[in-house]
Amino acid sequence: MATKGRVLHSLEARVDAIAARLTAAGCVPRVSDHDTHVRIETEVPEQAPTEAWREFLAALDAADWWGIAIGSKRGRTAWAAVDKETPAAIEAARGRGNQL
Secondary structure, three states: OHHHHHHHHHHHHHHHHHHHHHHHOOOOOOEEEEEEEEEEOOOOOOHHHHOHHHHHHHHHHHHHEEEEEEOOEEEEEEEEEOOOHHHHHHHHOOOOOOOO
């Protein structure tokens, strides 16, 4: 069970880090829990300073997968997803960590 706790901690840390980066970019992230992943979404700013855009893109890049949805009522919404099952293995495969 210690391994599962470590995976959960890693999941929470990744979600928190993505949300923090989006906040630093001037966004208001919303986190939702799903069966296989955690989703973080936010409205895409119309205009932002270059550094804010870099932070915004870095936040999305830290996710396992991400996208941008364009809707008529809410404008553009960016979302980032973090896989619940194997975050350590995914990071290792992407070259960001060590797989144990």
